[in-house]
Amino acid sequence: MASFATFHLAGSRPLRPPFPTPTMTVLRPPSRSLFLSFPSLNAVEIKADPSVATTEFDFKGFLLKKAESVNRALDLAIPVIHPKRIHEAMRYSLLAGGKRIRPVLCIAACEIVGGDEAQAIPPACAVEMIHTMSLIHDDLPCMDDDDLRRGMPSCHRAYGESVAVLAGDALLALAFQHLVDLRNYPSSIAIPPAILVRATAELARCIGTEGLVAGQLLDMESTGLEDPVDIDRLEFIHLHKTAALLEASVVIGAVVGGGSDSEVERLRRYARCIGLLFQVVDDILDVTKSSQELGKTAAKDLASNKTTYPKLLGLEKSREFADELLRDAKSQIEGFDSLKAAPLLHLANYIAYRQN
């Protein structure tokens, strides 16, 4: 859409021609009714979306089941060994709960290309370790200076700053160690080492200066500025700070699952769209919902003078943008088997229609 020409997904490789014959959806006309109504939809009441109303897919159950597998593996990945304190700090943050969206995306991407859940567990753990590590460092006094994380004292409040820095570093290292260790994969499925080398490259790229770190840096440098940042910069921050790790999750899941290059590239674009979507929806919720509904302070972005999509584009245009992103994300998974695509479809809806 011309009005959102800024959304060019910087750095994405050219996509292959679309997959032939989308089997599960009829292309809907660009409907404004979708975004106009979406703030009133319930987060997990997925039947509200016409495109998935016919499937019998239990999304909530899927999320819980996958998160459970991941939690089990994460628990085993970090035994409390010598030196105890650092391992306890790592576990404290890593096992603190959370929806495990990134690992679930990773597993779902592995399964959509025909892979097995078991082979996606190590990469799924790796992305959650990276996510946790970024939160630990993000909460530090020199960064966001947050005392609370998910209602509990943040890592540095519980263990001290120095341990928090080290626990973050250790989780980052462990993510790679865990990803490349062939012993973590089921012996029944031989994963070619070259596949894991490729997954390593993808994960490293998405979290470094071309990904997560770049987003955090720009976010940090944009905080407290008098003037709002422009749309390009805002998009850069979100694409890097949020979308990059979602991209890594989906891409390494698909790579480990044996996905073809064109499948991997479609899923990459899917992940970038829902990553940006996540932030746009976040911004919209901040101005449209009460603190009680959100479970956190509403209008926080306004109060902190943070640049948001509604501020730059207006509420209406922000909703249009969200709608456009959602449709783009869904169109990327149209070519896949509809049963296997259901989780990713529902995940996209879940991100778009969540209420907090």
Added chain:
Amino acid sequence: MAFSSTVFLYPNFPLRSPSSQITKPRHQSFPIRCSESIADRPPMSSPFDLRSYWTSMISHIEADLDAAIPIAYPDRIYESMRYSVLSNGAKRAPPIMCIAACELVGGDRSIALPTASALEMVHTASLIHDDLPCMDSAQLRRGRPSNHAVFGVGLAVLTGDALFPLAFSHVVGHTPASLVPPQAILRVIGEIARTVGSTGMAAGQMFDLLPEYGGEQEDVIVVLEKKFGEMAECSAVCGGLLGGADEEELERLRRYGRAVGVLYEVVDDVLMEEDKGVGGNGRSGKMRSNASVVRALGKGRAMEIVEELREKAKEELKGFGDKYGERVLPLYSFVDYAVDRGFKLESHVTAVAGDSAPYSP
């Protein structure tokens, strides 16, 4: 013998004045075993000059590091990475040991170069985080402001966070796939990750932060092994992995690397003790450790440990000498250099070199 006369012209341990290392042989205050251990070395037909080996290697490594970190958007993070990684005075010891181990088992140095640079990146990342106000709170590193003093604490944290993945990217993206099987790459990534992780260098820093640590001999040695030994061990093992070493050789490289890493640090401790204030925190490129062998165990015991480690490191090399002949010389020379410090490195980048340990560029 050519070997010892070229490199170790003046066995001058312990030093009293680092600035006079090359020109003035120092009185030996404890028996140096340099001459005795020559008998252990394999026969040599040509001299090996560690200084020129090291110096020529440094320029390769720095060219590779320079190319690996171009300035791109957002500039600040790249500037910050370059500030610390391409810092003057770095000796690049982990990369050089990695390349030497690769060459030992018959690999070409170009195979090990990306991993060598990666080792430097992760080590630099650890140093940047180690200097943070919440850790060692060091304002100086190698004679100039530490990373956070220049770029701010927030960016320093991010710079470390960015260097770890860059290291892994660099190994994967630049190691010639036609010469190194993917299994070896995966093992290299695993080795590096384990080394900087919660049971490796991060554990060493963790111990160092604990007030109860550092008094007992075992504690001190553990801290040294974690903070210094593991990096050298990883360097040697990665080089061996890339060059195609077999499992037994890898284990020997592992023990050798660990011994040399700790050896260097213990010698450093003794030198520091004799040289109070000079070559200390502000000038050093190494990781500071609160655990001092000399303080904890006394100089006498420290020197015994030096000899034990030197012996151990050379013992591990014996098998290599039989098989690979002269190619074992660089690794041999590291052991003696760790003790004797027979020369100061001079190169375009080390012009303002502090007297830092090779395992802590």
